[in-house]
Amino acid sequence: MHQARETDIDGAALLAKLNGWARSLGFSQIGVADVDLASAEPGLMAWLERGFHGQMHYMAAHGLKRARPAELVPGTVRVITARMDYLPHTAPAGWQQIEFDRLARPLDATVSLYARGRDYHKVLRARLQKLADRLAEEIGPFGHRAFTDSAPVLEVELASRSGLGWRGKHTLLLSREAGSSFFLGEIYVDVPLPLTESTPAHCGSCRACIDVCPTQAIVGEYRLDARRCISYLTIEHDGPIPLALRASMGNRIYGCDDCQLTCPWNKYAKRAVLPDFDVRSVFDAPTLLALWGWSEADFLRHTEGSAIRRIGFERWQRNLAVALGNALRATGDADIAQALQGRRDSATALVREHIEWALAQRPQAC
Template sequence: MQTLISKDQLKAYAIDAGFSAMGVCRPDAVPEIADRLQVFVDEGRHGQMAWMAERMNWRGNPSALWPEAKSVIMLAEAYTPNHDPMTVVGQPDKAAISVYAQNRDYHDVVKKRLKAVGRWLLSHYPDEQIKVFVDTAPVMEKPLGQAAGLGWQGKHTNLLGRELGSWFFIGAIFTTIEFEPDAAEQSHCGSCTACLLACPTDAFPAPYQLDARRCISYLTIEHSGPVDLDLREKLGNRIYGCDDCLAACPWNKFAVEAREVKYAAREDLIAPDLAELVLLDDAAFRAKFSGSPIKRIGRNRFVRNVLYAIGNTRDAAYIPFVTSLCSDPDATVSDAAQWAMDRISR
């Protein structure tokens, strides 16, 4: 005989398992996202992320992803830094790496925890089913997170919460179990524009809108090939992701503490030397970033980013590091090296 549990019991278990917050919504709670996604893609704001335009019927309609699902359990997991992530931006000889990537890959950590919560749930509902998602399936986690009451999509389009701040990952458990949905959260950004003003590349055409083609996170992670010339200087020393808009949010004064030690920044990634990173060959790159989300962009794209940062220092001391890369077998790396050399030599 199965033992039924309440939503409050599920939430208590999830929090005990390491999550920071939980909410529930219906799969059809965000009918407006299909139109919003269509406009985003039609205007080309997804850049090279072709997967955004694929399976749009699923991405724009969570109910179509798994028609049998009756509830979506949205979970937040804090990775709040215990250091000021903007300090390194003022150190041009250092590399700025997004906080979330300064240790283990969150996909693996969050998914493992989601599965643990899911197994516990199914132990009480053995005849039901679940599917777990962490940022790798056609699921619009942020609108669903807002529908489930975790927070709201701010003017920078990221999810933030009054009791969470900005620094948290989102995971989803779709299930055939029917739970009472939570109230959706409303925006509490008010007249604040701190995140919009903080963006180095003016990637927000308007509040609550993002043009990924100008976003540093997109440019340093998703974009392959050379970055447009007019954007390279704006990258500064940001070589993997960007935290400027997140760090600027005043709601971070309420940010909850990260509980997972695997998110604690590695000392060698808080403010690493550009001179050290630019010398990494493929084997050294893979060894250094084993288990890190940085590994997925590969050595060539990573070194490209480091060379842009070096060019932005305009420091002739880097000439010996850059010279050999001007003839790198990868065309994008050699292009970045030549650009850096030109900047340094002016």
């Protein structure tokens, strides 16, 4: 990063151009935030001190650098924030109820909507860099660094301060125009761009996201205990799923969308403009038994270029074993028990423990 510098460029005109370039790259909105996040520091430290970050040790390791962009990337004076919608363009009207219906069918497998297409890290990072390159063509070389959920960045805080939306009670960013079905990305820059205005919160007295959470992970308004969150448990957590939370996971095998599905603002969710987020055929209507039948080679083939691959085959099987146990309890389906038993002897110790738990969920009459 270069030293922070002054510029005689017309800021308003440059922002207008940035918006145009961003939209041509598939982004739906951009904003510009200041780097002074001091007011967010107490909340961040309190969250870390309570251990709500679980095994995400990198969050504690970076400490207050998360809230101090100019320390994370020296020379930073502004942060360009960007929103990219991911709701698949094929999602029909009433898609939220369709997803809730899937959750109610024990033998179906539920993968979070955002993960059914291409890995968003790759999509956003490449396009953020292209946006930075376009800006460099306009103003000359400048210091910058792009992030997409890839470093200790308080992206919701930055996005809310720059006017992309407000922090919902589930801690995700919400927009009146787009709900919460979008990804966020940032470009730290040493160019003093004009700031964009923040928007007020519009959650009011609604607590639908808090009430719907299967594991009560939203422990208070704007406070998430990641250790109870199904998204954390199925993706970030690499050990055994806590026994007390397994039944609540239902058929969710990668992530959890419940708090977004129930949010009234997601009736305004925008369809993705990029084909990258189209649903892969294997995740269109998957069943637990079909996915359980995958070999590791199958897993790697079907998840190539997908965010799902990052959890690895062992965690994938662990998550499926929990879901199959929940399905076995609900249905008593002998095919489930047979499929679980068929994998028990060859499974890793972690997966085997979850298989044995799953088999123990058989109704007594089975």
